[in-house]
Amino acid sequence: MSAGTVYGVGLGPGDPDLMSVRADRLVRGAKNIAYFRKKGRMGQARQIVEGMLRPDVKEFAMEYPVTTEIPVDDPRYNEILAEFYESCTSYLRQLSRLEDDVVVLCEGDPFFYGSFMHLYSRLKGKVPIEVVPAITGMSGAWTATEQPITWGDDVLTVLAGTLSEYELTKRMAETDALVVMKIGRNMEKVCRSLKASGKYNDAWLVEYATMHQQTVRKVTEIKEEIAPYFAIIVVHGQGRRP
Amino acid sequence: MSAGTVYGVGLGPGDPDLMSVRADRLVRGAKNIAYFRKKGRMGQARQIVEGMLRPDVKEFAMEYPVTTEIPVDDPRYNEILAEFYESCTSYLRQLSRLEDDVVVLCEGDPFFYGSFMHLYSRLKGKVPIEVVPAITGMSGAWTATEQPITWGDDVLTVLAGTLSEYELTKRMAETDALVVMKIGRNMEKVCRSLKASGKYNDAWLVEYATMHQQTVRKVTEIKEEIAPYFAIIVVHGQGRRP
Numbered sequence: 239m240s241a242g243t244v245y246g247v248g249l250g251p252g253d254p255d256l257m258s259v260r261a262d263r264l265v266r267g268a269k270n271i272a273y274f275r276k277k278g279r280m281g282q283a284r285q286i287v288e289g290m291l292r293p294d295v296k297e298f299a300m301e302y303p304v305t306t307e308i309p310v311d312d313p314r315y316n317e318i319l320a321e322f323y324e325s326c327t328s329y330l331r332q333l334s335r336l337e338d339d340v341v342v343l344c345e346g347d348p349f350f351y352g353s354f355m356h357l358y359s360r361l362k363g364k365v366p367i368e369v370v371p372a373i374t375g376m377s378g379a380w381t382a383t384e385q386p387i388t389w390g391d392d393v394l395t396v397l398a399g400t401l402s403e404y405e406l407t408k409r410m411a412e413t414d415a416l417v418v419m420k421i422g423r424n425m426e427k428v429c430r431s432l433k434a435s436g437k438y439n440d441a442w443l444v445e446y447a448t449m450h451q452q453t454v455r456k457v458t459e460i461k462e463e464i465a466p467y468f469a470i471i472v473v474h475g476q477g478r479r480p
Numbered sequence: 481m482s483a484g485t486v487y488g489v490g491l492g493p494g495d496p497d498l499m500s501v502r503a504d505r506l507v508r509g510a511k512n513i514a515y516f517r518k519k520g521r522m523g524q525a526r527q528i529v530e531g532m533l534r535p536d537v538k539e540f541a542m543e544y545p546v547t548t549e550i551p552v553d554d555p556r557y558n559e560i561l562a563e564f565y566e567s568c569t570s571y572l573r574q575l576s577r578l579e580d581d582v583v584v585l586c587e588g589d590p591f592f593y594g595s596f597m598h599l600y601s602r603l604k605g606k607v608p609i610e611v612v613p614a615i616t617g618m619s620g621a622w623t624a625t626e627q628p629i630t631w632g633d634d635v636l637t638v639l640a641g642t643l644s645e646y647e648l649t650k651r652m653a654e655t656d657a658l659v660v661m662k663i664g665r666n667m668e669k670v671c672r673s674l675k676a677s678g679k680y681n682d683a684w685l686v687e688y689a690t691m692h693q694q695t696v697r698k699v700t701e702i703k704e705e706i707a708p709y710f711a712i713i714v715v716h717g718q719g720r721r722p
Contacts, residue, residue, distance in 0.1 A: 250500070251613070258615065259504050260497040310632075310720070319722035347619050348628075355628040356721065362626070371493070371623040371690075373500065373613050377589050381613040384604070386590075386597040390552075393651060394638040401633055409635060412651075448613075478552070479598065480561035 242334040244365055245341045246348040246358060248372025249286045252468075253448035256378070257286075261370050265290050270333055270340040272298040272326070274353050282468070283343035298340075300326045310400070319356075327360040334365040346375045351398070351419060376417045378447035379470040382454050388415045390478030399424035403431055410435035415475030421465040428471065432457060437473050445469045484576040486607055487583045488590040488600060490614020491528045494710075495690035498620070499528075503612050507532050512575055512582040514540040514568070516595050524710070525585035540582075542568045552642070561598075569602040576607040588617045593640070593661060618659045620689035621712040624696050630657045632720030641666035645673055652677035657717030663707040670713065674699060679715050687711045 247264050250256040257265070265271070265287050275281025281299065303322050308315045333340045348354040348369050361367050376396065380387040388394050395413035397406060399421040410416055410431055418428055421443075432438040441457040446468050457471065489506050492498040499507070507513070507529050517523025523541065545564050550557045575582045590596040590611050603609050618638065622629040630636050637655035639648060641663040652658055652673055660670055663685075674680040683699040688710050699713065 255502040256500045256613065258492070258498045258500055262501050316720075316722040323722065347615070347623075349622050349630075350619065350628075351630050351634075352628070355631065358628065359721065369623050369626075371498065371615050371619040373589070373615050374619065377592065377613040377616065380591050381589075381611050384611075386592075386594070386600065388591075388593050388638070389597065391640045391642050392593075393640075393643075395655075396630070396636040396638075398633045398635075401635075409654075413637075478558075479601065480558040480565065 240337055241366055242336065242338040242340065244330050244334060244357075244361055244367045245339065246344055246352075246354045246367070246369040247341050248344050248347045248352075248370055249283060250373040251346060251375045251378025251448040252282070252286055252446065253378075254286055254290065256373050256448055258370065258372060261372060262290075264341050264370065265343070266292070268292065268295060268339070268341040270296045270298070270338055271343055272300060272330065272340055273343040274300045274302065277301045283345050286345070287343060298329060323356045323360060327357055330357065330361060331365055344372070347372045350374050375447060375468070376419070376470055376472070379417070379442075379444035380472050380474070382444045382447045382452060383442045383472055383474070385474050387417075387472065388475045388477065392475030392477035394475065399428045403427050406431035407434045410437050410473075414477060416441075416471070416473040418471035420467075421469045421471060422467050423464055425460075425465045425469075426463055429457065429460075432471075432473075440473050442472045443469055444472060482579055483608055484578065484580040484582065486572050486576060486599075486603055486609045487581065488586055488594075488596045488609070488611040489583050490586050490589045490594075490612055491525060492615040493588065493617045493620025493690040494524070494528060494688065495620075496528055496532065498615050498690055500612065500614060503614060504532075506583050506612065507585070508534070510534065510537060510581070510583040512538045512540070512580055513585055514542060514572065514582055515585040516542045516544065519543045525587050528587070529585060540571060565598045565602060569599055572599065572603060573607055586614070589614045592616050617689060617710070618661065618712055618714070621659070621684075621686035622714050622716070624686045624689045624694055625684045625714055625716070627716050629659075629714065630717045630719065634717030634719035636717065641670045645669050648673035649676045652679050652715075656719060658683075658713070658715035660713035662709075663711045663713060664709050665706055667702075667707045667711075668705055671699065671702075674713075674715075682715050684714045685711055686714060 634656040
């Protein structure tokens with residue numbers, strides 16, 4: 239008896255034209271798709287593939303039971319999410335047992351801070367599973383700034399805005415090139431760290447990179463206290479350039 | 481009078497199926513292509529697009545005058561390379577003046593340690609120029625290890641193997657997730673730093689990620705003193721996972 243394959247398909251930064259040829263083919267051919275989203279939203283991953291799906295596709299929306307309502311260091315946060323991932327996994331295993339392939343739509347690259355990893359770690363070894371890498375959101379962001387991110391021997395550090403102000407500042411100060419993800423409500427803290435580390439004047443904020451709403455601004459021009467979830471901060475390296 | 485556009489097109493890690501839909505379209509439609517290569521070789525970028533090109537395509541191979549013959553800290557290295565980039569640039573400007581578009585084939589993502597940046601910085605503002613981001617070699621490498629690279633708040637540090645042993649060791653010790661590029665002749669030094677930083681037993685060496693020659697091995701199993709240019713070391717983060 240054969241089993242269906244679970245494909246973790248990276249969609250890239252947002253522009254469907256930047257999906258890989260393989261991702262494009264898998265999405266257009268999919269009989270079953272699954273994707274994460276916040277309750278009451280269409281979901282960014284689902285939005286990206288709008289207009290590309292088979293008319294008879296079966297959709298499975300995996301709605302986060304919590305996003306920012308409970309702090310991540312609350313033990314209940316992990317419990318609730320673990321239960322959620324278990325129930326998603328169980329549905330995907332069921333599809334696989336029925337010999338149905340399913341394409342899990344992933345924003346960015348599935349193995350780079352992606353939610354799909356929580357399904358992958360539970361499914362690996364139990365069902366056939368394949369991951370299709372993709373262009374990361376940060377590649378989309380630094381391309382939008384129209385400047386290379388790393389030259390020569392430049393060190394690149396990627397930080398989550400959820401880190402402590404101390405950690406952020408220390409690591410920002412020590413790197414050549416910098417990317418900050420997961421900014422959202424951490425915008426003010428991230429800005430204080432950029433200032434303290436001497437990187438503030440060279441930092442760019444890119445929102446919705448490669449999408450039609452894309453904006454690219456110097457961080458010094460930002461007035462908002464909360465950045466959208468799809469915002470990425472970029473500081474370019476200044477390494478060797480013959 | 482209109483001018484031709486210079487496209488810096490990222491080809492991704494090597495598998496043509498992982499090129500973006502846009503890159504695929506630009507490569508297949510190109511009347512002019514240009515690419516870097518080592519003298520006497522076909523060149524990795526050119527190899528990736530084999531079988532995809534128009535029969536009447538005009539090819540411009542940009543052959544590095546030096547690669548490892550002169551150390552990078554020798555002042556002649558910069559001089560020779562600067563002259564080389566100037567001459568490539570002048571050819572691309574000429575094409576643009578003739579209203580011809582040209583696709584510059586770039587391995588990986590053009591703005592991430594890519595040679596195209598040296599043309600881009602010379603052409604920007606002078607001719608119409610567009611950059612197409614791509615899947616990085618490191619995304620190809622961590623996907624090949626079948627393990628996510630970053631979870632939760634993991635810090636990712638990307639290092640060039642050309643850094644000093646002291647720098648490598650210090651930065652390896654301080655990070656959660658690690659990628660080392662440009663390994664080649666620096667393999668022994670990189671291994672000493674991995675040992676000194678406590679990351680040696682968890683490090684993977686991926687060669688030719690996503691290509692048919694792909695190999696994935698624990699670094700502890702490596703006997704060779706020189707890794708191929710297309711080798712990437714990966715150490716996975718161990719962050720929060722509900």
